[in-house]
Amino acid sequence: MGVSTTAEPPYRRIVEEIRGQIAAGELGPGDRLPSTRQIARRSRVALATATKALNALRQEGLVQAIPRVGTVVAVPEDEAAPSGPARPRTSTRPEQELTRERVVRTAIEIADSEGLDAVSMRAVAARLGAATMSMYRHVASKDELVLLMADAAFAEQGYAEPPPAGWRARIELAARTLWTLYRRHPWLAQLNPLTRPLPLPSLLLHGEWILAALDELGFEPAAALDLEVVLYSHIQGLAANLEREAHAQAATGLTDDEWVEQQGDALNAIARSGRYPTFAKLMATFAHDGYDLDLDKLFEIGLRMLLDGLAVLVEQRR
Structure with missing residues (x-):
């Protein structure tokens, strides 16, 4: 009677490699990880696979996304300054708690840290710990999502009345x-x-x-x-x-x-x-x-x- 084996998913191999580098001290707190595109090219996997690997590392609290910097190794909780911000963790709330606002805000976070090309319905779902198809209950397509992202970003600052003189x-x-x-x-x-x-x-x-x-x-x-x-x-x-x-x-x-x-x-x-x-x-x-x-x-x-x-x-x- 033969014994069947299941190959390890490609994203898990990437996770294990980066986790090992962190454990060995090859990557320290604050060190920047390769971008999803660089990981995909180096490991010969799809962008979605590289994104899934980074999201898995975020869920473990090993890495965090920093706007306009990228994904970096997180500072261990026991080394963080007591007055500093808590280490961000990926949301894993149930799908029924998803809202359009959360989907849009998460997509903006991805674009800020990794660029607009990194935004996809699958990437947003992975960051939220939800199924990809659940995104479509709130946003019809990526094109609509990008428009909603832009509208939300431009709305972050407005103007007080009355306007300045002149x-x-x-x-x-x-x-x-x-x-x-x-x-x-x-x-x-x-x-x-x-x-x-x-x-x-x-x-x-x-x-x-x-x-x-x-x-x-x-x-x-x-x-x-x-x-x-x-x-x-x-x-x-x-x-x-x-x-x-x-x-x-x-x-x-x-x-x-x-x-x-x-x-x-x-x-x-x-x-x-x-x-x-x-x-x-x-x-x-x-x-x-x-x-x-x-x-x-x-x-x-x-x-x-x-x-x-x-x-x-x-x-x-x-």
Whole structure:
């Protein structure tokens, strides 16, 4: 009589490997784990399998998701500071307690920590400890889920009435509020092409704040909308680089500084060619003083330039 054996599920092999690395001290508290995409590529499994493995490790309390960092080894409870936050654990509440709000909020947490590509109905269900099909009782599809995520994210900050005095102060407030939201949720920059605006009430709240200021200045509707789009594209365009950098780090394992350092020889060769003297002068300066590409600083520079230009238009209309 033969004895049948059942192969260990692929996700369990990944769990055992990472658990062993943590136990051996190869991965310590705070160390970042590979992304789901990197695990899938290295272990030759589907993304869903890699996601299931990380979710199993979260349920055990061995790892935790940190927004815009990824999944890291959790600090053991007996080593955590008494006043610090409790270690997050995956929810395992029964399916009947699922709500649309919980599904959407969990999907946002996944997108914040792992990127929008990591969001799927299966991934959200695994994070909630629920069956995948139970998601469809609350959200019809992933496309609907993404819209609900975006609307919830843009609704996280609003505006107090009455508005600040003056059109410039009002537009500055709206622009900085949007930048804060994009900073918090960089995946938002992927969603809303200027040519295909999404019907998101919470996004329109921010647009309304800007449009009202422009309307009070007497701009025609088309001109006001053009100006609002220009302001919005400045914010969205810079924010898109936040998500691209996160993807680049996940794909290469290099920070932006490390990547630039690797390009040093090629950039210096271009500078020495003599074809680009201004660039060569900049490179010589940066070799001594360095250069930090600060997106927050660029946001403020761009906003100031746009509003200064708008002030000229307003003055010309008088």
